[in-house]
Amino acid sequence: MSESYRIAILGATGAVGTELLELLESRSFPIAELKVLASPRSAGSTLKYKGENLPVEVVTYDSFEEVDLVLASAGASTSKEWAWKAVEAGAVVIDNSSAFRMDSQVPLVVPEVNPEAAALHQGIIANPNCTTILMSVAVWPLHKFQPIQRLVVSTYQSASGAGARAMAEMKTQANEILQGETPTTEIFPYPLAFNLFLHNSPLNEQGYCQEEMKMLNETRKIFGSNEIRITATCIRVPVLRAHSEAINLEFAQPFNVAQAREILSQAPGIEVVENWQNNYFPMPMEASGKDNVLVGRIRQDISHPCGLELWLSGDQIRKGAALNAVQIAELLVAQKMLRVSPATA
Ligand code: A2P
Numbered sequence: 001m002s003e004s005y006r007i008a009i010l011g012a013t014g015a016v017g018t019e020l021l022e023l024l025e026s027r028s029f030p031i032a033e034l035k036v037l038a039s040p041r042s043a044g045s046t047l048k049y050k051g052e053n054l055p056v057e058v059v060t061y062d063s064f065e066e067v068d069l070v071l072a073s074a075g076a077s078t079s080k081e082w083a084w085k086a087v088e089a090g091a092v093v094i095d096n097s098s099a100f101r102m103d104s105q106v107p108l109v110v111p112e113v114n115p116e117a118a119a120l121h122q123g124i125i126a127n128p129n130c131t132t133i134l135m136s137v138a139v140w141p142l143h144k145f146q147p148i149q150r151l152v153v154s155t156y157q158s159a160s161g162a163g164a165r166a167m168a169e170m171k172t173q174a175n176e177i178l179q180g181e182t183p184t185t186e187i188f189p190y191p192l193a194f195n196l197f198l199h200n201s202p203l204n205e206q207g208y209c210q211e212e213m214k215m216l217n218e219t220r221k222i223f224g225s226n227e228i229r230i231t232a233t234c235i236r237v238p239v240l241r242a243h244s245e246a247i248n249l250e251f252a253q254p255f256n257v258a259q260a261r262e263i264l265s266q267a268p269g270i271e272v273v274e275n276w277q278n279n280y281f282p283m284p285m286e287a288s289g290k291d292n293v294l295v296g297r298i299r300q301d302i303s304h305p306c307g308l309e310l311w312l313s314g315d316q317i318r319k320g321a322a323l324n325a326v327q328i329a330e331l332l333v334a335q336k337m338l339r340v341s342p343a344t345a
Contacts, residue, residue, distance in 0.1 A: 003345065004030035004343075005031060006033040006035075006066055007029075007031050009070075010037045010073065011078065014038075014073060022322075030344075035054075035067065063086075064082075067089065068341060069329060073325070078097070084124075092121065092124075092332065094126075095126050098214065100124050101214070103126075106122075106124050106125065107120050110324060111331055113137070121337075127324050129214040131155050131316075131320070132218040132222070134243060135245055139249065141264060147251070149228070150249075155232065155233070155243060156284075157243045158241050158316060159239065159240055162236075171240075173193035174194070188236070194238060196238060209234060240288075241284065242316060243314060244311070246311055250307050255306070271290075273296045293313075296311055296312075297309065298310055
């Protein structure tokens with residue numbers, strides 16, 4: 001019997017959790033046992049995996065006994081409560097939340113960028129913020145070729161970034177508005193349907209929201225470079241799924257546009273989508289459900305001789321969260337860094 005692993009998904013009923021289940025199945029991840037964990041709200045429900053109904057278990061201290069790998073996607077406070085307990089019980093945790101991303105003991109990994117960092121883990125590996133993952137995949141191949149000096153990014157972030165309940169809320173709001181009713185707001189601070197607003201995370205004293213600071217700090221950590229100057233504006237837009245980003249890069253020397261296009265078309269995890277005649281470029285609707293980040297509108301910044309402009313759309317639930325986590329797990333398997341289920345060892 002080939003080696004396989006006992007897996008737990010913490011937050012299995014959420015938008016990212018259900019995508020994790022789908023990816024483990026479609027990518028044939030070697031699983032000996034699979035536990036699906038959530039909050040008491042989900043007690044009694046089931047989730048489908050390979051045609052079977054798995055009972056959702058409420059997470060408790062015993063949940064991590066005899067588990068080799070935990071894929072956590074239940075928010076930062078839940079991760080803070082459970083991740084180290086899972087590590088103490090012998091599991092490796094790949095954590096989707098922001099709880100440990102900037103912890104110097106915890107690697108922050110995008111497999112296309114810094115796969116080598118995964119090997120340095122001490123029990124927990126952090127999955128970066130979704131907009132940061134999408135941007136890193138697109139920008140790293142250019143940065144490797146010629147270091148970026150300054151990066152200016154504006155994001156167009158879909159409802160899916162705030163979870164399954166936020167997606168449902170936006171649909172309800174759209175119906176309410178079309179019927180002339182006042183839109184209900186429970187998850188988001190303001191109506192998102194037919195509207196947009198600054199990303200709904202707290203602002204610091206410099207006027208940057210938490211999401212913007214994540215993009216600044218996490219990108220530097222993933223790239224292993226504190227020198228890049230980065231500024232970000234993060235906006236929530238009325239798109240159901242997949243985020244988009246307008247990225248302006250400044251290099252020390254001019255970057256040939258044809259060469260940038262060639263580098264990006266060869267880079268892993270990227271699909272260049274450009275049809276200049278038809279004004280056809282990456283769109284969130286077309287990025288939804290895809291593994292690759294769609295990158296296009298690669299052009300010279302006419303305001304700066306060393307500037308380059310990019311536009312991208314990427315599925316935030318997939319590459320921005322669940323797929324990146326599963327790819328990290330696949331790295332651990334390939335490097336034989338996971339405890340193997342005794343049944344298959
Ligand atoms: P539940 O469905 O039982 O609330 P999303 O990001 O789509 O909102 O999903 C969040 C996920 O995290 C859900 O699976 C949710 O479970 C789970 N979750 C939230 N809080 C907790 C908690 N305190 N303990 C365990 N799971 C939690």
